[in-house]
Amino acid sequence: MTGETIGEVIGDANEAKLPVLAIMRPESYREKSEALARDYGFESFYAPMIRLEDMKDEEFEPFVQRVLEGVSDYVIFTSANGITFTLDKLPEGKRESFTEALKKSRVIAIGPNTEKELVKIGVEKPFLPGDYSSEGIVEALCPEVKGKTVDAARSAYGSRLLIEGLENCGATVFETKVYTLTIPEGELQKELIERTLAGEVSAFAFTSSMMVRGFMKQAEKMGAGEEVKEALSRAVVGAIGTPTANTLESLGVNVDAVPGEFTFEALLEVLKKKL
Template identity: 35%
Template sequence: MNRDVRAAVFRPDDERIDEAVELLESLGADPVPDPMLAVEPTDATPDAADYVVMTSKTGVELVAAAGWDPGAATLVAIGERTARAMREVGWDVDIIPDEYSSTGLVEALADDVDGARVEVARSDHGSDVLTDGLADAGAKVNETVLYRLVRPEGSGDSAELAASGDLDAALFTSSLTVDHFLDAAAERGVRDEAIAGLNDAAVGTIGEPTRETAEERGIAVDVVPETVTFEALATAVVEAAAPTYHE
């Protein structure tokens, strides 16, 4: 009897990894939780602006805990998860892009921000697509780094599984998870073997930038779902790894 699809997931070690494990199990997979991101707060809060863009639930929780008040700013959320966190702390969300990405944010704001002050509050690994795109639209852009994303100590069990050919799937949710996976593999002396193992597995990424990062590092990507959600990624990757599993 074949084992279930052994799928590595690299989300932060909080409710997101728990939700990912639960979802993968519901899809019949055998999850390998290997968090590749940990949050180090900077204790900064957003500057006053006409528009304030929040790009993560983590950022919202940090500035809310610090007592930050958005005042009369137009509040922008990158997606529904971030918007839900904003509403939970009592803020009204004014804008959510159709596409939950930096590109989607630029498209949603470009026609309205010429001459406006736009505050982008996010991690230290945010995409230049957002800040450059808003600046090109005429906005006066300021970026506030709310937290740094670092690789947790002890990460990398999934890299050893990949190196030994015992991983069937991998789900990368950002370019940083790709780089941290490879750093963990290198730390354990199995970087090349882990890449080879991934190339024999089903690899999925959220978004084109993450796919580009993976492929630049030598990792072949099999799945990039059109919907930018973890659920879409997990469903597509499990199906790619075992297309007859549900039959």
Template identity: 40%
Template sequence: MREEPRLRVAAFRPDDERLAAAVELLESLGADPVPDPMLAVEPADATPRTDADYVVLTSKTGVELAAEAGWSPNGATVCAIGDATAASLREAGYTVDVVPEEFSSTGLVERLEDEVAGARVEVARSDHGSAVLTDGLEAAGAYVHETILYRLVRPEGSGESAALAANGELDAALFTSSLTVRHFLAAAADQGIRTEAIEGLQAATVGAIGEPTKETAENAGISVDVVPERADFETLACEVVEGAAPTYHD
């Protein structure tokens, strides 16, 4: 009996426990992971302000950097975008006051817009944070300050998935932010295969973790097949692998 080929699925998470967890999850789903980190963290040696009424953390990385620096919210209402960020805050000993139902900048703005008029809101995140969050809070009447905790750069040597896509050998791709899309395309361009990689993704199942990521991909000519309602990696991976299952190669 001939063994069915395994789906080749690219994951672009940072090369730490997140990428290891992505590989483990994809293997458990019966896929062949292609770990191709498209993000690396460069700390900015900054900490969130301590005089705000609300403090917004948007990622596990940001929480870890704030905690390592000994940051204290000083009675501020602590807001987390997503369960992973909230869990990191609790693990570091912080109380989490607000987690929006929709794990996105838009979801947090909708959760806070009726209560932040005149309040000081500190947004602590990476250098690639969406303006949707800061603009939305300002439109709701808040005084918003943004602190860049870290920069996200493309690691050297990234791009294995782009070469596979260009050769028609990638079955699925899991884009977890607009920046992973841009870095994938930059890695492809460095190899002189940007057009071929985009064409290769047309035959693959492409997942995007939210609408902004989908928009970035589609503006670059990449068709997106899956955008899960719940914006987390496990849901994205499960839905993409399920959607890609009929596309096994002979």
């Protein structure tokens, strides 16, 4: 054989057969997501359909003061990003006192990734709901929040179910928007749609409703809104959480896989099984 061993040829053939997974998460998740995809036997194609951007609304300073003064009985973070964007807005000297004050409140993490970020900053035992979702948080906290003050730091696109649900349970709820989401458009996004239409993508990992909207917006911009839905029907479509799955279904896209645990790794696991 011309310089190649049999093992190398077989290895190249096996690599060529790997299913292609579309990863559309924000840039900050790219490295970890691609590593997980490799672990689960996928070749990944990365094209972010969401961009995270810092924002500071008028509720931010009052939120910080409530935590520092011990007014907040509960502080809820619905993503690891919410923690990062909160701390990044604080002056360096205030960051440590804010973190110390957090420990005196009951801190809620929506899921394992958010929990890990809290532990990293010294909040060692945040509470996780049984169901990693806004509905799960409301269900877990409802029996105990009547008359309590609850702060939620999250994105500008957070579900109203969390705020309204806790208010209906008798809590005083303050929402602080610490970052926002935008939809990037460029060559990567265009290429993902083209490869989808060509049937070159085996599986799609949708992790939020905003991501779904970004994907469909790009397809429609290219005049391929209906064609891309047909192409998705020939692939395996996965969604983290019921809201994301519902958004896809409302647009006429059948969802093949929704993990029981709302994590990216759990989504890869169910996608792999479906394939």
